[in-house]
Each structure stands twice: as structure tokens, then as C-alpha cells.
Amino acid sequence: MKNPxxxxxxxxxEWLITxxxxxxxxxxxxxxxxxxxxxxxxxxxxxxxxDLSSLFxxxxxPIEGYYSIWPLLFGSITVTIGAAVIAIPLGVxxxxxxxxxxxxxxxxxxxxxxxxxxxxxxxxxxxxxxLVLSPFLRQALNLPTGLTAxxxxxxxxxxxxxxxxxxxxxxxxxxxxxxxxxxxxLGTTQWQTIWGVxxxxxxxxxxxxxxxxxxxxxxxxxxxxxxTGNAPVLPEGLNAFFLPIRTMTATIASEMGEVAQGSxxxxxxxxxxxxLFFLSLVINVVSFMVSSRRMKRTERLLS
Amino acid sequence: MILTPRNKQKIGIAGLIxxxxxxxxxxxxxxxxxxxxxxxAISWDFITSFPQDGMRAGGILPAILGTVYLTIGTAIFSVxxxxxxxxxxxxxAPDNTITRLIRIAMINLAGIxxxxxxxxxxxxxxxxxxxxxxxxxxxxxxxxxxxxxxxxTTEEALRSVPNSFxxxxxxxxxxxxxxxxxxxxxxxxxxxxxGIILGLERAAGETAPIxxxxxxxxxxxxxxxxxxxxxxxxxxxxxxxxxxxxMPVQVQYGTVLVLxxxxxxxxxxxxxIRSRARKxxxx
Amino acid sequence: MDKICIENLTVRYxxxxxxxxxxxxxIPEKTITVxxxxxxxxxxxxxxxxxxxxxxxxxxxLSGSVIMNGVNLLDRQTDxxxxxxxxxxxxxxxxxxxxxIFQNVxxxxxxxxxxxxxxxxxxxxxxxxxxxxxxxxxxxxQDPANALSGGQQQRLCIARTLALKPEVLxxxxxxxxxxxxxTAKIEGLLMDLKNELTVILAPHNTQQAARLAExxxxxxxxxxxxEGDGTQMFMKPRKKKTQDYxxxxxx
Numbered sequence: 001m002k003n004p005x006x007x008x009x010x011x012x013x014e015w016l017i018t019x020x021x022x023x024x025x026x027x028x029x030x031x032x033x034x035x036x037x038x039x040x041x042x043x044x045x046x047x048x049x050x051d052l053s054s055l056f057x058x059x060x061x062p063i064e065g066y067y068s069i070w071p072l073l074f075g076s077i078t079v080t081i082g083a084a085v086i087a088i089p090l091g092v093x094x095x096x097x098x099x100x101x102x103x104x105x106x107x108x109x110x111x112x113x114x115x116x117x118x119x120x121x122x123x124x125x126x127x128x129x130x131l132v133l134s135p136f137l138r139q140a141l142n143l144p145t146g147l148t149a150x151x152x153x154x155x156x157x158x159x160x161x162x163x164x165x166x167x168x169x170x171x172x173x174x175x176x177x178x179x180x181x182x183x184x185x186l187g188t189t190q191w192q193t194i195w196g197v198x199x200x201x202x203x204x205x206x207x208x209x210x211x212x213x214x215x216x217x218x219x220x221x222x223x224x225x226x227x228t229g230n231a232p233v234l235p236e237g238l239n240a241f242f243l244p245i246r247t248m249t250a251t252i253a254s255e256m257g258e259v260a261q262g263s264x265x266x267x268x269x270x271x272x273x274x275x276l277f278f279l280s281l282v283i284n285v286v287s288f289m290v291s292s293r294r295m296k297r298t299e300r301l302l303s
Numbered sequence: 304m305i306l307t308p309r310n311k312q313k314i315g316i317a318g319l320i321x322x323x324x325x326x327x328x329x330x331x332x333x334x335x336x337x338x339x340x341x342x343x344a345i346s347w348d349f350i351t352s353f354p355q356d357g358m359r360a361g362g363i364l365p366a367i368l369g370t371v372y373l374t375i376g377t378a379i380f381s382v383x384x385x386x387x388x389x390x391x392x393x394x395x396a397p398d399n400t401i402t403r404l405i406r407i408a409m410i411n412l413a414g415i416x417x418x419x420x421x422x423x424x425x426x427x428x429x430x431x432x433x434x435x436x437x438x439x440x441x442x443x444x445x446x447x448x449x450x451x452x453x454x455x456t457t458e459e460a461l462r463s464v465p466n467s468f469x470x471x472x473x474x475x476x477x478x479x480x481x482x483x484x485x486x487x488x489x490x491x492x493x494x495x496x497x498g499i500i501l502g503l504e505r506a507a508g509e510t511a512p513i514x515x516x517x518x519x520x521x522x523x524x525x526x527x528x529x530x531x532x533x534x535x536x537x538x539x540x541x542x543x544x545x546x547x548x549x550m551p552v553q554v555q556y557g558t559v560l561v562l563x564x565x566x567x568x569x570x571x572x573x574x575x576i577r578s579r580a581r582k583x584x585x586x
Numbered sequence: 587m588d589k590i591c592i593e594n595l596t597v598r599y600x601x602x603x604x605x606x607x608x609x610x611x612x613i614p615e616k617t618i619t620v621x622x623x624x625x626x627x628x629x630x631x632x633x634x635x636x637x638x639x640x641x642x643x644x645x646x647x648l649s650g651s652v653i654m655n656g657v658n659l660l661d662r663q664t665d666x667x668x669x670x671x672x673x674x675x676x677x678x679x680x681x682x683x684x685x686x687i688f689q690n691v692x693x694x695x696x697x698x699x700x701x702x703x704x705x706x707x708x709x710x711x712x713x714x715x716x717x718x719x720x721x722x723x724x725x726x727x728q729d730p731a732n733a734l735s736g737g738q739q740q741r742l743c744i745a746r747t748l749a750l751k752p753e754v755l756x757x758x759x760x761x762x763x764x765x766x767x768x769t770a771k772i773e774g775l776l777m778d779l780k781n782e783l784t785v786i787l788a789p790h791n792t793q794q795a796a797r798l799a800e801x802x803x804x805x806x807x808x809x810x811x812x813e814g815d816g817t818q819m820f821m822k823p824r825k826k827k828t829q830d831y832x833x834x835x836x837x
Contacts, residue, residue, distance in 0.1 A: 014481075126541070165326075220416070
């Protein structure tokens with residue numbers, strides 16, 4: 001090269017940009033750390049100010065100082081179980097249909113619709129729940145109110161479907177074509193191939209899909225707050241499913257706006273947030289490990 | 304009927320078709336329902352005027368503008384670090400424990416319930432940094448929530464650029480950054496834009512993270528500075544659907560339709576960019 | 587005169603892939619040196635080591651020295667980017683950058699900081715002429731490079747390294763993806779180029795090696811079996827392994 005331009009300014013600019021990029025690489029760790037710090041900072045004092053007997057009692061009635069997290073935990077679990085029962089067969093079934101059986105035109109319809117569902121704001125689902133679904137359920141099932149755990153489960157089931165469908169479909173698509181062809185060369189029907197070969201081969205991906213879907217359900221806030229009736233009570237019997245309940249997320253959302261900053265009630269709501277945070281942490285890290293184990297195994301198979 | 308493998312297959316496939324139909328029918332129903340009931344409520348006036356009569360009449364201008372402000376704010380705080388973080392992960396990060404930790408942190412961020420983001424935003428931005436309930440605090444909160452979406456879609460776009468381009472560029476004496484700037488980024492821009500829009504779409508529709516950090520029940524005036532609170536479409540919908548007795552349904556349906564158009568409109572734009580870029584792709 | 591002196595070079599990848607064991611080899615200036623042998627023998631590793639493309643991969647072990655112009659190329663202090671401009675590399679698959687024909691050729695100069703239009707234009711023209719491509723593309727320099735045929739693309743790849751006025755041109759099986767006609771063109775081009783610079787070629791078959799070799803080195807399983815005058819090596823190899831390979835008994 002003859003006589004290239006002196007480019008120390010280019011070098012400096014490049015150094016700055018590279019520095020910014022490297023720093024930004026760690027931004028996720030920074031944010032997670034900050035989130036943990038601030039949740040703990042605001043929430044941990046609750047342990048000092050509230051009796052354990054109250055925290056693990058039976059009643060959530062903050063005005064009189066009853067801060068039991070059991071009714072809220074129970075509400076979240078009830079709704080989550082209901083939503084999972086709905087979302088798992090629908091989500092996995094749709095994913096299998098899209099990836100294994102659907103003709104191209106059906107894919108062209110199904111996939112965008114699932115994407116539309118993924119894009120629907122939670123509050124829109126909740127709105128639809130209040131205005132359409134819950135009056136319908138109240139009449140159809142002859143209930144005193146349509147705002148029940150069941151209504152919440154229905155809505156949340158649907159809100160979990162896009163996650164399950166897209167992650168499970170990805171997992172099914174990564175199963176090598178040769179597996180399927182090999183099985184069909186042995187004379188099995190397409191149906192037997194799907195359940196005997198393809199789905200088992202994509203098992204860990206499907207498990208990840210279901211876990212991430214459940215993670216979404218637990219964290220869902222607006223829809224569930226609007227349609228489950230806002231009743232933080234422990235159930236009396238098995239019909240709890242058709243009674244109003246309240247989840248942890250809904251409790252935070254509906255009460256945080258009215259508490260005084262730094263009050264005991266405020267601290268306990270942060271404590272509930274801490275529980276939610278660690279629940280989602282466990283679910284996500286475990287499903288990450290399940291799916292990365294799957295990647296390692298395919299890498300071994302391919303090498 | 305005898306269950307031969309063939310018959311079993313027929314029943315099974317019919318079952319899967321049924322499941323898929325059950326999955327998507329309510330979505331179609333919901334969208335049509337909202338369209339049919341919402342369209343009559345939409346008028347120029349509805350979009351461009353202030354709420355009146357305790358929000359039971361008038362328009363939703365402040366809510367629409369507020370959502371626009373929040374979306375722009377979120378973009379400002381999430382796009383630069385999101386793209387940079389993705390570039391780091393794809394082009395620079397070594398395969399070691401810290402990188403794995405970054406991945407776990409990212410996946411964790413993506414899974415945190417939106418209401419917990421709201422708590423965090425309240426604790427850090429509103430109270431600790433003293434931004435108050437404001438557009439600034441709400442945008443920052445939403446930006447952290449949006450970040451993992453932007454990072455992972457940008458990563459995907461960067462990874463789709465063939466590695467041979469990078470090797471050739473480096474072999475011609477380009478530095479890593481020159482290779483990224485001149486070759487990798489121009490090739491992945493459509494994918495990155497798609498990812499950004501999808502991330503912002505989610506942020507625009509969120510309610511829980513802004514409830515305690517920046518959204519206001521009702522404001523008679525538009526916000527003047529980023530330190531003012533604002534009305535926002537999703538929160539406004541929540542308010543008029545649950546908090547105001549005697550709310551005319553027409554206003555509700557109009558609001559939900561505007562929100563839906565806002566969010567799904569972004570979705571459509573993102574899809575268009577993606578499919579056009581796929582067709583134009585040069586390799 | 588020797589252009590590059592390789593002494594005791596050992597390379598090992600962390601995944602155990604192709605490696606080099608204690609290589610000693612001198613590459614003469616302005617000559618076509620052919621590095622041949624069966625796949626996995628270490629040819630590509632050697633080329634990648636010379637312009638430090640190995641820096642991008644997982645190298646577990648790297649020792650020895652490669653001296654060019656009195657400088658050890660493997661030294662950490664060595665300016666890698668300057669080095670890559672002096673030692674051009676052409677790959678087996680013609681990979682054109684997603685840019686125009688002009689931009690592909692000017693790329694190396696532009697990233698080196700050259701922005702003067704006339705300088706770039708002159709460089710592009712002379713590089714394309716040197717690579718015997720000018721006559722075919724002079725009227726469509728602003729077209730995307732991937733509109734060219736495979737053979738043209740490979741000559742474009744040669745042109746864009748020549749634009750940097752390298753002292754050494756390395757080619758790793760440059761004709762393996764090309765038809766016989768394009769192959770002949772590129773071989774003729776190399777015969778011309780060797781008058782101006784040092785050419786190191788990993789050929790994609792023995793015939794090509796025999797056709798072009800002025801100086802030759804035979805690599806087998808990471809070891810240098812034999813080196814010496816090209817014609818002699820293919821007429822009368824000294825080692826039995828070399829003979830077996832040339833006669834087509836393995837590989």
C-alpha cells in the first residue's frame with residue numbers, strides 16, 4: 001500500500017464503538033442484577049415487619065395486617081394448572097399439525113393467526129374476557145359469577161399457546177428428515193412415525209416449550225386480574241375452580257397503586273414480586289438447561 | 304370399526320385438525336368481533352380529541368399520543384444497547400462461562416413477569432433515581448423488558464449472514480468492526496428492523512410495567528416533558544373496562560380497536576419487511 | 587532467493603482437526619510453490635497460518651516461526667492486518683462479498699483507509715486487468731458481483747487480493763468449484779502472476795500440481811514428506827510415499 005491516509009481518528013472511533021459493544025454485551029447481567037437488588041431492597045424488610053405466622057397464615061387482608069401469601073399462591077397455582085391443561089394439548093397438537101401434516105396453505109393460515117395471538121396485548125384478552133367470555137360462562141354453567149379461576153384459565157391457556165406452538169414447532173423442525181424417511185421406509189404409517197419417532201426425538205424441545213408456556217401463564221397479569229374476580233381467599237372445596245380467586249400477579253397490579261411507598265403492605269407486595277421472580281428464574285434456567293442438553297446431544301450425533 | 308393402523312391414522316389426523324381449529328377459531332372470532340363492534344365507534348373526532356364527561360365520551364387522543372411517546376422512549380433505551388449486545392454475542396463473545404452467564408441472564412430477563420418489571424421500575428427509576436411516575440421511568444422499564452426480544456432477533460439476523468463473508472473480509476485486511484459495519488450489518492438490517500418492531504410491539508401493548516411507573520388514569524393536558532406522566536392506550540383500556548361504572552361499550556370497543564390496530568399494524572409491517580428481505584437476499 | 591522461511595512450525599487445533607507437525611520449509615520468491623498431498627494433510631492449515639486466519643479459530647498449540655522480510659509472522663507483536671494485506675488469500679469456493687464488482691475489488695483498499703476516488707479507480711482497473719477480468723466486466727462495474735459466472739467470480743476474488751499489491755498470493759484449491767475452461771484460465775493467470783509475486787498454491791488434484799509446480803512440497807498427515815524442484819518431484823520423487831501418491835496408490 002502506498003501512502004494510505006493517516007487514520008488515527010478512524011482507529012479512535014472504532015475503539016470507542018468496540019468498547020460500547022463489549023460493554024453492552026454485559027447489559028443483561030447488569031439488568032438482572034439490578035432487578036434482584038431492587039426487589040430485595042424493597043421487599044426483604046417485610047420479613048422484619050411482618051410476623052411469619054401472618055405471612056404463612058390463611059388470610060390476605062392487608063388493611064387489618066393479614067398478609068398470608070397462601071391464598072395468592074393458591075390462586076396462581078389453580079389458574080396455572082387450568083391453563084396448562086388447556087394449552088398443552090392445543091399447543092402441542094397445533095405444533096405437530098403445522099410441522100408434520102399441514103399442507104402449505106394451512107400453514108399460511110395457522111402460523112400468522114398464532115402470531116396475531118402472540119401479539120395481542122394481555123389487556124385486550126382481559127377486555128374480551130370481561131365483556132364476552134365471563135357473561136357467557138356464567139349463563140352456560142349457571143354460576144353466580146363469570147369471574148372465576150376457570151375463566152382465567154381459559155384466557156391464559158390461549159395466551160400460552162403461541163409460546164408453546166412456536167418453541168415446539170422449532171423443536172420438531174430440527175428433527176432430521178432422515179429419521180422420518182427411515183421410519184417410513186420400514187413401513188410405518190405417517191401417524192406412527194409422528195408419535196413413534198418425530199415427537200420422541202423432539203421431546204426435550206417440547207418439554208421446553210411447555211415449561212416456557214407455563215412460565216408465561218404464571219407471569220400473566222392484566223388478563224387474569226380482569227377476569228378472576230379479585231378474591232384472595234383459600235378455597236373451601238373442590239369447586240374452587242368455578243369461584244373467584246386472585247393470583248400473585250393480579251394482587252401486585254391491583255394493590256400497588258394504592259399503597260404508601262415504604263409501608264408494610266408495599267414491602268409485602270415486593271416480597272410477592274420476589275417470589276414471582278424466582279419462580280420464573282427457576283422455570284427459565286431449567287428449561288434452558290433442558291434445551292441446551294438437547295443441542296449437545298444433536299451435536300454429538302452429527303459429528 | 305377395527306382400529307387398523309390406517310384407521311388410527313385417519314382418526315388421529317382428524318383429531319389434530321380439530322385441535323388446531325380450536326386453537327385458532329377464537330382468535331379469528333375475537334378479531335372479527337372487535338372489528339365489527341369497534342369500527343362504528345371510530346371517527347376522526349374519536350382519534351383526535353380529549354376524553355370528556357369522565358372519559359365516557361369524547362376521544363382518546365392523549366392515550367394514543369402517550370403510547371407513541373412510550374414506544375419511542377422504549378426504542379431509544381432498548382435499540383442501541385440491544386443491537387450492540389447482539390453484535391457482541393455473535394461477533395465477539397468467546398465461548399466461555401461468562402458468555403453462558405450472559406445467555407442465562409438474557410433468558411431470565413425474557414421470562415420475568417411483566418408486573419415484576421413494574422415493581423422494579425417503581426423501585427429503581429421512580430423512587431431511587433427520583434424520576435417520579437413519568438414517561439422516562441416507564442420507557443426505561445419497558446426498554447429492559449424489550450431488550451431480550453431485540454437481542455435475540457438481532458442475533459438471529461446476524462447469524463444468518465454466511466461466515467465466509469467474514470473470513471473473506473478479514474483476509475482482505477479488514478478489522479472485525481469494519482467487517483461488521485461494511486458487510487454483516489448491511490446484510491442483516493431487515494432482520495434487525497423486524498426484531499425491533501416486534502419488540503416494540505410488545506412494549507406498546509403492555510400495561511402492568513407502566514401502571515406504577517408512568518401511566519396516568521386521566522390527564523387534562525398532554526405531557527410537556529419526559530418527566531411528566533402520560534395516559535397510554537393499554538392502561539386506558541384497562542381503566543375504562545374495569546374502573547368506570549356506566550361506561551358506554553362503544554367507547555370501549557373503539558379504544559380496543561385502536562390499540563389492536565396499533566399493535567397488529569406494527570406486526571404486519573414487521574412481517575412485510577421480513578418477507579421482502581427474504582426475497583431480495585443475495586445468497 | 588527465499589521469500590518465506592518456515593521453521594519448526596507446529597499447529598494443533600483444540601478439536602483435534604488437521605494439524606502440522608514440526609514443519610521446515612522455505613518458499614522461493616517469484617515462483618509458484620505447490621503444496622500438495624491428500625486431504626487432511628495440513629495444506630489448508632499451513633495457508634491459514636501464514637496469514638493468521640487461524641486467529642479466528644480454536645488453535646490449541648502454535649509454535650515455531652514463519653519469517654518473511656525478516657519478521658516473524660507468528661509473533662504477537664506483528665501487525666496482523668498489515669500482514670494480511672501483504673499475503674493475499676484466495677479460497678476454494680469463490681466467495682464474492684455482497685457488494686458491486688467495483689466494491690469487491692476496492693474493498694481491501696477502502697478498509698485500509700483509502701478514499702481518493704481516482705486512486706481507487708486506477709487500482710481496481712489494474713487489478714482487474716491483472717486478473718484477466720477487465721475485458722469481461724469493464725462496462726458493468728456497478729453490477730452486483732454475484733451476477734458473474736463461477737469462473738469470473740474466482741478471478742474477481744483474485745483481483746481483489748491483487749488490488750492490495752500483495753507480495754505473496756496464496757490459493758487454496760482455487761479451481762475445485764470450476765469447469766475445465768475456467769480452470770485453464772486461472773492456471774494461465776497464475777503463470778503470468780508468478781513473474782511479479784510469490785505464489786503458493788494448494789492444487790485440487792495431482793495433475794494440476796504437476797502442471798504448475800516450479801517448487802513443490804508434499805504433505806502427508808501433517809508432516810512435510812518431501813520438498814524440492816517441482817519438475818523433478820513429479821518426474822522422480824525421492825521418497826516412496828511421494829511416489830505412491832503421485833502414482834495414485836492412495837489419496
